[in-house]
Amino acid sequence: MSDSLDQRIVRATQAGLPLVPEPYRKVAEDLGVTQQDVLQCINRMVEDGRIRRIGAVPNHYAIGYVANGMSVWDVDDAQVTALGRAVGALNCVSHCYRRPRHPPEWPYNLFAMVHGRDRAEVVAGVAQVAALLGNASRGHDVLYSKRILKKTGLRFG
Amino acid sequence: MDETDRRIVNALQDGFPVCEHAFAQAAAGLGLAKEDLIQRIARMLEAGELTRFGPMYNADRMGGAFTLCAMAVPADDFERVAAIVNAYPEVAHNYEREHSLNMWFVLAAAKPGRIAEVVRDIERRAGWTVLQFPKLDEYFVELKFAL
The missing domain is CATH 3.30.70.3460 (Alpha-Beta Plaits)
Structure with missing residues (x-):
């Protein structure tokens, strides 16, 4: 077996943890290692950021957050880091990234995904982002989702 | 989803313990029996209310x-x-x-x-x-x- 224990644990848990009282013991048994090996390895991946967090991921459609809009903003590159952090901290924003512009048709460099229970909540969320950015925003657009064409989880290893 | 399910999801969006008796520890924090917590998570996964339960890899x-x-x-x-x-x-x-x-x-x-x-x-x-x-x-x- 040339794969590292890290890779084997990723593969064994990327679809989820076993729903048994001692899930890490079950993973260890399946991989033929000790529970301590698994706990250490997972703790290491949490510390170095390979694991963002461990927990429950709600399906936002099932819990009523059926509307989303990808809001995109044109802000000064010199200010984008500070502004991006402030926008990302808003409760209505689930993801916030800096991405490249494609001028002239795409002048936007800051992407903030806004979720809501309906279109009106998304509109209100975008208004919050606009208020926060104020004059720092030189232009923006909102791309509402119309249809999910494909959705599969990312797979690693 | 009932009130207890909501409480579970709110609590477990923030994190699930990395330790030997992980479900017992998580259940204790919620005032539930570990069997009840496991059953409820299994039901929510089955119903599609949770998309997954476990490590979120970066x-x-x-x-x-x-x-x-x-x-x-x-x-x-x-x-x-x-x-x-x-x-x-x-x-x-x-x-x-x-x-x-x-x-x-x-x-x-x-x-x-x-x-x-x-x-x-x-x-x-x-x-x-x-x-x-x-x-x-x-x-x-x-x-x-x-x-």
Whole structure:
């Protein structure tokens, strides 16, 4: 077996943890290692950021957050880091990234995904982002989702 | 979902313990029996109220390559192009959006060179330009859905 224990644990848990009282013991048994090996390895991946967090991921459609809009903003590159952090901290924003512009048709460099229970909540969320950015925003657009064409989880290893 | 389910999801969006008796510890924090907690999580997964339960791996740090892509596809060619794009295993998500750039998808590949290959391939088969929006910086990626 040339794969590292890290890779084997990723593969064994990327679809989820076993729903048994001692899930890490079950993973260890399946991989033929000790529970301590698994706990250490997972703790290491949490510390170095390979694991963002461990927990429950709600399906936002099932819990009523059926509307989303990808809001995109044109802000000064010199200010984008500070502004991006402030926008990302808003409760209505689930993801916030800096991405490249494609001028002239795409002048936007800051992407903030806004979720809501309906279109009106998304509109209100975008208004919050606009208020926060104020004059720092030189232009923006909102791309509402119309249809999910494909959705599969990312797979690693 | 009842009130207890909501409490569980709110608490466990923030984190699940990494220790030997993980469910017992998580259940104690919620004032539940571990068997009840396990059953409720299993039911919510089954019902699709949870998409997953376990470690959330950070795609960027797993050695793969990712990029967001967009295309402007005329309405009368949209379904043909969607079928072409969706057929690639490297396409993880694909959304139709209300904009002249109306198709937005995420490409994920184990090797960086593969992204460029898939982009060229899609452009050739679809006949439309693919714009790439790779992430340059990340400011916040977290679910904050209060239930």
